[in-house]
Amino acid sequence: MMGVMRFVRYAGIGVLVLVIAVGAFWLLHPTGGVVVQRIAERPAFLWRISGEKSCEGCHLKIDSGMDKQWRESVHFRVNVGCADCHGEDHEAVFAEKGKVSAGVCGKCHEKEVTAFAENGHADAEVAVLSDARFLAQSLAMQEEGCMGCHSVGERFADGSVGGCNGCHPGHEFSSAMAREPEACQVCHGGPDHPVMEAYKTSVHGVLYYNDRDPEKSPNCVTCHMPNGAHGHVANIGLGAVFTGAVLEDEYLPHLAMKRISKETFEANRKEMLQVCAPCHSARFSRESLERADAIKREADAIVAEGYAIIKSLYDDKALNPMPEDRPANPVVGHAFELGGQQLYENTSEIEQAFFRLFKFHHATTFKGAYHHSPDYTHWEGIVRMKMEMDKIRSEAKRLRISAK
Ligand code: HEC
Ligand code: HEC
Ligand code: HEC
Ligand code: HEC
Numbered sequence: 001m002m003g004v005m006r007f008v009r010y011a012g013i014g015v016l017v018l019v020i021a022v023g024a025f026w027l028l029h030p031t032g033g034v035v036v037q038r039i040a041e042r043p044a045f046l047w048r049i050s051g052e053k054s055c056e057g058c059h060l061k062i063d064s065g066m067d068k069q070w071r072e073s074v075h076f077r078v079n080v081g082c083a084d085c086h087g088e089d090h091e092a093v094f095a096e097k098g099k100v101s102a103g104v105c106g107k108c109h110e111k112e113v114t115a116f117a118e119n120g121h122a123d124a125e126v127a128v129l130s131d132a133r134f135l136a137q138s139l140a141m142q143e144e145g146c147m148g149c150h151s152v153g154e155r156f157a158d159g160s161v162g163g164c165n166g167c168h169p170g171h172e173f174s175s176a177m178a179r180e181p182e183a184c185q186v187c188h189g190g191p192d193h194p195v196m197e198a199y200k201t202s203v204h205g206v207l208y209y210n211d212r213d214p215e216k217s218p219n220c221v222t223c224h225m226p227n228g229a230h231g232h233v234a235n236i237g238l239g240a241v242f243t244g245a246v247l248e249d250e251y252l253p254h255l256a257m258k259r260i261s262k263e264t265f266e267a268n269r270k271e272m273l274q275v276c277a278p279c280h281s282a283r284f285s286r287e288s289l290e291r292a293d294a295i296k297r298e299a300d301a302i303v304a305e306g307y308a309i310i311k312s313l314y315d316d317k318a319l320n321p322m323p324e325d326r327p328a329n330p331v332v333g334h335a336f337e338l339g340g341q342q343l344y345e346n347t348s349e350i351e352q353a354f355f356r357l358f359k360f361h362h363a364t365t366f367k368g369a370y371h372h373s374p375d376y377t378h379w380e381g382i383v384r385m386k387m388e389m390d391k392i393r394s395e396a397k398r399l400r401i402s403a404k
């Protein structure tokens with residue numbers, strides 16, 4: 001009896017001392033409160049911060065915002081910590097500037113990393129490296145003004161590809177965040193591909209933002225990453241990448257557009273129509289996409305006309321200045337170039353009008369149409385194309401007169 005009483009007394013004192021110690025740590029230690037909270041949330045955290053050179057223990061003090069992102073992530077719950085991604089060696093971490101390759105994610109997410117390498121995004125970095133507009137920028141502008149978006153296709157020294165944090169930003173690495181249109185917003189907007197803007201001003205966008213239920217109205221991922229497939233950010237037919245594509249037998253001379261076969265087009269279109277099926281009749285969705293195809297062709301024809309006018313001025317040496325009288329284009333030198341590797345600077349007035357016509361307004365018109373935004377299709381799109389064409393026609397007249 002005495003033994004039991006003594007045990008209870010010592011155990012009581014023990015618990016009291018523990019509570020006081022934890023309380024004091026909580027109150028007096030600068031990060032004590034956070035540490036206690038973490039351990040309460042997930043006891044394995046005690047193990048995480050107990051090492052002599054614990055990454056989490058030290059970074060908790062210096063990067064509290066990052067710590068919060070990580071703590072609220074799935075990785076925290078499944079015990080994936082700093083060293084699992086960054087490695088154990090702090091010297092190496094600094095040498096790498098804190099970078100983590102897609103290959104590292106692939107140790108645990110092989111399916112996503114393998115699939116991603118097949119996806120259009122995987123070409124985003126290689127697509128710019130040989131681009132004249134990229135080569136014409138300062139190093140800082142290349143990094144911030146091009147790679148800020150194109151790093152979604154970053155290629156790492158270990159051979160892996162994928163800027164996974166493009167859609168899974170911060171140390172949250174969240175799936176839920178990646179499913180929202182905002183995840184695509186950093187990159188899929190602006191004058192050369194206002195897809196985000198078009199979506200927001202479409203009936204789909206309006207409905208989606210009302211209650212964010214993708215089973216009632218589609219978001220970007222519904223149509224372009226059905227079932228969360230990382231290898232399949234597509235279903236693209238004539239809208240394939242920023243200038244769009246044309247069918248092989250409809251090729252318009254000189255247009256810098258990808259050419260695709262009728263079979264590829266039809267296979268992609270079939271897949272896209274399957275996406276619409278839960279919410280629309282087959283006729284409704286087919287006709288609405290065919291209307292967008294027709295608008296794409298109408299816009300292509302305007303670009304082709306603009307091209308022909310300017311090319312004939314070049315042939316007659318009536319451009320002012322002529323390509324040989326300007327600084328060289330980093331890819332084509334002093335050759336004539338419209339679309340493709342055309343620069344928006346060190347060119348002539350009429351060629352700049354073509355740049356706006358093609359890179360901005362043409363893209364806006366057809367991207368607006370495929371995303372069902374009446375405003376981006378018409379007022380922000382074809383209206384600006386037609387007005388730019390008038391400028392090209394009158395500038396061409398002026399150039400011919402002054403050439404004589
Ligand atoms: C003794 C404290 C301490 C420990 C332990 C520690 N770090 Fe750091 N770490 C720092 C400091 C200080 C910096 C520089 C922070 C800054 O500039 O804000 C840093 C920077 C970093 C960076 C950013 C590097 C860059 O160039 O941007 C990463 C990533 C990193 N640490 C990961 C880790 C990992 C992984 C571990 C565990 C293996 C770890 N750290 C352990 C203190 C520590
Ligand atoms: C799931 C993998 C993963 C985990 C876990 C992880 N990181 Fe990172 N971390 C990354 C990635 C990816 C980047 C972005 C690197 C880049 O610039 O491409 C990064 C970047 C950083 C940077 C530099 C960028 C900046 O914003 O300053 C620091 C510092 C850093 N991590 C610290 C930590 C710390 C501390 C932990 C643990 C609390 C941690 N990381 C856990 C993947 C991870
Ligand atoms: C050491 C293993 C490991 C590494 C390395 C790792 N993860 Fe994870 N990750 C997990 C586990 C385990 C889960 C939870 C189970 C699952 O969804 O597969 C998870 C979940 C996720 C999720 C889903 C989160 C959610 O909200 O449902 C994403 C996104 C993710 N990881 C991305 C990454 C990225 C990007 C990297 C590389 C920067 C990475 N992970 C590195 C193990 C890891
Ligand atoms: C960090 C920037 C970035 C983010 C975030 C991003 N993308 Fe992209 N996306 C790009 C770039 C750059 C390209 C062009 C790639 C190329 O060179 O073909 C692209 C291409 C695409 C394509 C065309 C692919 C093809 O095969 O032709 C689709 C569709 C697409 N993105 C959808 C999305 C969706 C949906 C999201 C959001 C869930 C998203 N993207 C998030 C940068 C991004």
Ligand code: HEC
Pocket residue numbers: 102105106109112113116121152161162163164165166167168175176178179221225227228229230233
């Ligand atoms: C274009 C945007 C985008 C990029 C880039 C991206 N993801 Fe994702 N990821 C998503 C979306 C959207 C989901 C949610 C899918 C769903 O559940 O519908 C997701 C989900 C995940 C999941 C959770 C899968 C599951 O079954 O719960 C993991 C793991 C993941 N991504 C890893 C990666 C890795 C690794 C990379 C880099 C190779 C990467 N992601 C790049 C959009 C992206």
Ligand code: HEC
Pocket residue numbers: 181184188193195196199204218219220221222223224235236237238239240241242268269272289366367370371
């Ligand atoms: C209702 C389905 C649907 C939704 C929602 C949707 N798209 Fe699209 N998207 C399309 C169709 C259709 C095309 C053109 C494909 C074709 O030619 O068959 C396309 C084309 C694209 C392209 C390729 C190039 C281009 O602009 O034509 C990108 C990139 C793209 N969409 C991104 C997005 C992003 C980002 C979102 C969300 C803000 C989004 N899409 C929402 C159906 C959709």
Ligand code: HEC
Pocket residue numbers: 123127128131132133134135137144145146147148149150186187188189190193195240241242
């Ligand atoms: C705001 C994000 C963003 C910035 C900044 C950006 N791009 Fe892009 N770029 C994209 C997206 C998104 C696409 C694909 C558009 C689509 O299909 O609708 C793309 C497409 C391209 C393509 C066509 C890729 C292909 O496979 O056909 C090239 C080339 C390109 N960009 C070059 C550049 C250069 C050079 C710079 C810097 C001078 C730059 N981009 C800046 C987002 C960006």
Ligand code: HEC
Pocket residue numbers: 203204207214215216217218222223272273275276277278279280285286288289372
């Ligand atoms: C998750 C459900 C859902 C999916 C998937 C979906 N839509 Fe819709 N869509 C709607 C709803 C709801 C409306 C509004 C209908 C109304 O007001 O009667 C709508 C409206 C439209 C409109 C009419 C816009 C206007 O201006 O009135 C078009 C065109 C359209 N969708 C085309 C498509 C196409 C093409 C696809 C497939 C690429 C598609 N939708 C996929 C739910 C969906």
